Amino acid sequence: MKKYLILCLLLSPVVFSSLLGTAEDVRFDQPALITSAGQAAEVHLANVLFKRAGLTATLNKTAEAADLEGHKTLILVLGVSLKGLGAAGIDAGHEKKRVESLLLAADEQSIPILCLHLGGEARRGDLSDQMIKTCLPHAAAVLVVKDGNKDGLFTAICRNHNIPLIEVEKTVYALEPLKNYFRQDRRP
């Protein structure tokens, strides 16, 4: 039986949290503005992660460019949910415009953007992928729950734009990388 177990272990993929990029040259500052890019429920996950990390952040699911005032980082939680869009009373086109104006404003004000994709494989699909492709090139860093990057979409975009990418096995494992990104002793 032992040999079977050893064989299984040798052939199994890594099952613990893995850091693909060290992202040592990126640092974010507080307070952060957390908003959704697609109105998926994961925006609330990001808010709880920030709270648990002891970081100061404002949650505004439908933040506009003016809401960036007073914030030093923009957190974009990626993932389109038709249900979420419906609940917010907006359609996908309206949401894309809102996010694009926010990206533009953040770039103009030199506010760094941290993109999070916490919904895994289930939060992919045509609409979500369009949003990911729109937002990612503007990011200073990207953090994804691993099975959302099974097809390597995040890896490819981040490689092309030289953006550090962190993959975590589960949402809860995003806590430490987040704390790390906001550490004051990090190189700016």
Add this chain to the structure above:
Amino acid sequence: MKSPDSLSGHPFHNLRLRIRLPFFRTLGLLAAVLLQAGALPAEDPHQPRNIEGRRGMVVAAHPLAAEAGMAMLQLGGNAVDAALATAFALNVVEPFASGLGGGGFMVIHLAEGNKTTVINFREKAPQASFPEMFLEEGKPSRRLQTAHGLSVGVPGAPAGWDYALKTYGTRTLKDVIEKAIRYAEEGFTVSPTFSRINKDEYEKLLLNSGEESVYLNNGFPYEPGDTFRNPELAETLRIMADGGVEEFYTGLIAEKIASAVRGHGGLLTLSDLAAYNVREEPPLYGQYKNLTIATCQPPGAGGLHVIQLLNMLESRDVKKWGPNSTEYIHFFSEALRFVFADRARWMGDPQEVTVPVKALIGKKHAAAVAGRIQPDRILGSYPPADFPETEHEKTSTTHLCVVDRWGNIVSLTQSIESFFGSGIVPEGTGFLLNNQLGDFADSTCSPNAPGPNRRPVSSMGPMIVFQDKTPFLVLGSPGGTRIFSTLGQILINVVEFGMNMDEAIEAPRFFSYSVEGAPRPIHYESRIPSEALDRLMALGHSLEKRSPYDRYFGGAQGILIRADKNLLIGGADSRRDGHGLGY
């Protein structure tokens, strides 16, 4: 009586015996290793897979729930006993869709005496309810309707299950709860479906049960592969197993329910709980060609709407059109828009308002509507039917199906309304309370306006279909207002397009509706061919693409009864975690 552990005939038991053999163990391990290494393709969960049996069958929205029902059948319980064992298990393993805190409708067919009956255990509005209860600054509030104490109706599930068991079952409450308690205590592996829904409803759970909720894993949604345990629910179920459902309606559990609802701004009192009553009603019958459909009466309106749709389709050569054809999708969508107009105009709780059931399911009404639908364009306007007063009459969501060895049948749809209901969990009980009162209409003048003790209109439509008076098909689905569209399409897939049970369930779906007479887009699964979609747009339809197998369209379960072959053929929807077992 044998215990579930001693099920010598149980299919899972046989499986365990087989894999104890060294050869199979080696083979199993090798397959597991190859799968992990990606050398073998993973099984496609959407590939149609019929379940076959000759003596009995259970299909339900989770494998462990189907297992609970099958164990009951193999212990000699009848279809009602098995359905209730499945229903209790679903509360544990699919807690976001139904449970103690909800309600539903059950169609039962008893082979002896050839009797078919319906048990209505729909939630009721509290005595203090009033038409304007969901208005905020004069406008309907989605927050109040879906994630607030006001949205919680008096749960009917425990009373309905108990009534069915005492009236038509052969086992005790303790017997049918046993497996559910075990699942709650020992836990089970969270599926991608559970995890996704848990993430989707995270905001509501945070709001109404907090980071410490039993439905969150240390404050975060459960991930696929996590183990979910619910010891508080196990304890609640044990209290009911020992003390009966009275514990739920008048005992300590009742106090916790009332306290939780009122703590979240709701109206429900101990008196409302104590006054809850189950209704046993005759079925509503409809006819499509040589098929007779037995379903529930309003306020369970899903079955009625299926009958309306089938009546309209009967006038057309649907078989010639074929599945996924432009003609079929166009006609069906236009018919749906008329059905929605009738629904808004006429549907309510027949105990409180007049519902012209006979006229709505009449062939005359269907022919009039079908005659208005044009083949070359959308109508653009869909008024409700207007019936003369003489035709009025006072009459009265997860789905599971069970057929037993004696020919008894249960078709049961139950719900807590939205996924994870209101998000409110009475302290220490481990179950979710419904937000079913959100099913009341926005308009305070609607026949479906909120009012004291009213049961809101539901889209649920569990059904048993007879062919020449012989049971032929058992069917139902969750899915909100998509239910009757889904059920109608599955029926047509079987009857007109000759599909087998699971093929009919897995086939691509679409849906449309109307609001105040105006058409809404056709929502469609992306597997529908683009040629058909292009032609639909040319007819004037707007379209909204959904994923290839989208939960939006429900999660149907069905059993086809081939009396000629002495065969039961089951289908369980892969859009959720549908599963079936036959023997």
